[in-house]
Amino acid sequence: MVLRLNINQIEPATRDWICKIQIVEIGRPRESLDKKCTFQNLILEDEEQCQIKAVMYNDEIKQYAAMLKLLNTYLISTAKVKPSTASYGKPIHKFYWILDKETVIEHIKASHAVEKALPLPTKLNITSFDRIPHLTVDSTAEIDILAIVLRCGPQKNVGRSHHRCREITLCDNQRNQFLFTLWEDFGEIEGHEIASKMATEADLLVILARSIGISNYQGLSLQTRYNTTVHVNPNYPQALTLLNWAKENKTLLLHSPSENTSASSSIAPMIVTSAGQQLISIAEISSAPSMGLFYVEAEMAILAEFQDFCVLECSGCKQKKPTKDRKDFECPKCNRTTSLVPRCSFQIDLIDNTATTTASISAELGEKLLSMTTEDIFDMTCTKRQSLSLQHVHEMLSNKTFEIQLRKSSWSSSNTTNATLSILSYMEKQHTSQSTTDRTCKKIKPLEITEVEVMPTTAAAGPPNAPGKFEPPTPTKTV
Secondary structure, eight states: OOEEOOGGGOOTTOOSEEEEEEEEEEOOOEEOTTSSOEEEEEEEEETTOOEEEEEEEHHHHHHHTTTOOTTOEEEEESOEEEEOOSTTSOOSSSEEEEOOTTOEEEEEOTTOSSOOOOOOOOOOOBOOGGGGGGSOOOSSOOEEEEEEEEEEOOOEEETTTTEEEEEEEEEOTTOOEEEEEEETHHHHTHHHHHHHHHHHOSSOEEEEEEEEEEEOTTSSEEEOOTTOEEEESOSOHHHHHHHHHHHHTHHHHTSOGGGGOOTTSSSOOOOBOTTSOBBOOHHHHHHOOSOEEEEEEEEEEOOOOSSOOEEEEETTTOOEESOSOOOOEEETTTTEEEOEEEEEEEEEEEEOSSOEEEEEEEHHHHHHHHTSOHHHHHIIIIISOOOOOOHHHHHHHTTOOEEEEEEEEEEEETTEEEEEEEEEEEEEOSSOOSOOOOTTSOOOOOTTOOSOOOOOOOOOSSOTTTTOOOOTTSOOOOO
């Protein structure tokens, strides 16, 4: 007797079952990292809106290509059921299915005499843009987003390895913006589709991007991962609502806030950066109770010259270790022997005409400011125990104003909540006739910053494809 079951009722030991599902996600066929096979991931949803990942390999991809279509309904039985693993991130279900030659799949068409097709899906696990600044920049964390595409850049090569990428600017219905980097084939395929549609269609586009990462590449931004999927104008009610809102507000979205602020308005005009983000003063950031992203115009100076300018952290979990010895050690968090790797990290003072405060700057941004690599900084400050010469940095920063993107974070100790500021990006402000700061202003309390740094470790500023996170049933590569 065949049992009609939902996804949550089916386990590896379950026999003679059949399940009615709808395909709500189809990834592109991809080559495994070890180049040994081709796979294709799908997300299936049952009548109770429970979801599970399914995978096809090699010949089965071609076998089912004509039958399996996005948002179509099927009856599936005799699929192999395997346990998921959390080694590569949190799976959407404790099991996954393998669709092979023994799997029985029946397409439920509109003309089916007994079964009815499932309604269009509505379940989305979307992360809103205002939550992203509060999330940890992590090499394994992944989120789903639904956003409007404002701009799509050309394909280009970046970095010493000349990795290919395409950058697009995304916006939500609160006009919050993020840069989304499409690495490698995502820029060539999905990026090309977005660019082509933007060149030929009058309305703005909406994309649904699943399993994307958060990084500090060019400031806090978003980027594709190995298992990312990107769909243009998806057939979800949430996407349709956002698309209609984008149509109604297209003119406003494509112009900076300053161009849309009336000088005769009773509301004070909003001061914005050259990229259109709202500026606030350092004093306002310090007194703001909320965490999140802020933009300031300020001078920068390294007043504390006798810092290490470098920290050692676990190569696995990225936890900072209070030592200057790079020898291998037993990391209790990773539960294995691992090595310590250096990371550029130091404190810098920010000064505007309202106050002065201290922020942390690290990784590539810190190296750029010091014009030194992390290895050189570590060798000088930790191995040779010498102070860095900062004369060139002082000269470079002197009498210059910068547009700075900051993240305000909080941490607790001894029943006290403290706050820190971390620099995510900075850019020299051009055509400044004179310094806008008063260096004689009273220095405010620097947000109770201590030697403990809570800035999340930056993700690599390069394509996350290798060795990328990709959740079984995707073939895995040993690293």
